Amino acid sequence: MAAPHDEAAAWAEEAARRVWAGAVPLQVHLHDADVTALPPPPPFLTLGPRIGYLPLLIPVIRAHFSNALPPGVDTVWFEYKGLPLKWYVPIGVLFDLLCADPERPWNLIVHFRGYPSEILSPCEGEDSVKWSYMNSLKEATFIITGNSKSVMNMSHADQVALWESVMKGNLDGYKNISTRLKLGPFEDDVLVRTASVERQRQQNSDEPESPGSSKPCRVPVRLYVRNVQEDLEYIEHAVPVSDWENVSYINRPFETRKAEGRSYITLEHALQTLLPEFFSSKPPGSADGSQHAGAMDAAADSSDATNSSSRSQEAEQALASPAEAGSAKRAKVKLVRVQGVELDMDIPFLWVADHLKNPEYYVHICVYVGTRKQ
Structure with a gap:
């Protein structure tokens, strides 16, 4: 009979492999305005890695449609039901x-002209995606270690x-490098952290801290709240999302501290x-809102983690206005998805953080909330 530790390790390995093997079946159509040959080319069928990004699929998509494309070069972009898709958000x-x-296959339209620069930040193909990924990894590392x-x-x-x-999608190669960053795993038995004193002390420390230590740990979280x-x-x-104003993209680290004898955080x-x-x-165990504000401050105080981009500045929205706050009070959470799964709300949160995170160490959570029409 396998020891509990060995069994837990096996489950962890299986969860990671399932996340990395996850894919969305895509059916990509060339936009009518870009078709220069008759008959129009058939759509392109492919698997989009869940942890991957749409611009990384452009070389194979371009090759498929090459005989029907107009001359010249322009930035390629994708849309779904009229909504331009943000290239830095994982597929x-x-x-x-x-x-x-869930639509299978997911029908997308690819454009080779008319980049909507008023909606999407600039993208120069793989270089932009790599830069965005590395920047997010730096942000997550700062949140976790200080x-x-x-x-x-x-x-x-x-x-x-x-x-x-x-x-x-090479998990083994990824682990060979990423384990040197010493960013996990997180402790299973923790409480929401409310004090900001130790946070300030950790920020002033030059030594990275391990999330598994007795010190407070912070989980990098990106929330996508759809009305x-x-x-x-x-x-x-x-109703389909018609513009990105109906989605709030929020970076909001979750701070915890180890507490002996207390139940896990769900x-x-x-x-x-x-x-x-x-x-x-x-929420239980919260005397005030300081842990939330402190988490935001912890990420905001780093020059090397927040010196990111027009992309982050464009995307990070907090529901702060009086109108939004009033609307939020009337809202009801209807659905929560992580890695394509509607999880049991009683699942340990730090298990989710350890095993369902993306390669840049962020946990991406999609939340559907019902709101009244104004």
Whole structure:
């Protein structure tokens, strides 16, 4: 009979392999305006890695449509039901967020002209995606350890190897490099952290801390909050997202500290803490909102983690205005998805953080909330 530790390790390995093997079946259509040959080319069928990014599929898509494309070169972009897709959001997250009723295959339209620069930040293909990934990894490292030196000090060869493992879906190659960053695993038995004193002390420390130590640990989380009709009976009947104003993209680290003899934090508890806008009562163990504000400050204070981009500045939205706050009080959480799965709300949150995170160490959570029409 396998020891509990061995069994847990086996489950962890299986979860990681399933996440990395996850894919969304795509059926990509060339936009009518880009068709220069008759008959029009058939759509392109492929598997989009859940942890991957749409621009990385462009070489094979371009090759498929090459005989029908107009001359010249322009930035390629994708749309779904009229909505331009943000290239820096992982494919799996886009699918979970935009397809209330999972559509298989997922029908996308590819454009080789007319880049919507007023909606999407600039993208120069693989270089932009690599830059975005490495920047997110630095942000996550800072959130977890208090600084991002382990990423900043990586050799060029290791950075290249890490990125290539992500592009190719090579989990073993990824683990060979990423384990040197010492970013996990997280402790299973923790409480929401409310004090900010130790956070400040950790920020001033040059030594990375292990999430498994007795010190407070921080989980990098990206939340995608989609508004749907409040009276919606079946989630699959949700009105498609027509513009990104209907989605709030929120970076909100979750801070915890080890506490002996206390129960684990559930996914529900974590969401109550991360999204107090959508819960009428305070989360258990929270004397005030300081742990939430402190988490935001911890990420904001780093020059090397927040010196990111127009992409981050464009995307990170907090529900802060009086109108939004009023709307949030009337909102009800209808669906939560992580890696394509509607998880039991009683699942340990740190298990989710350890095993369902993306390669840049962020946990991406899609939340559907029902709101009243104004």
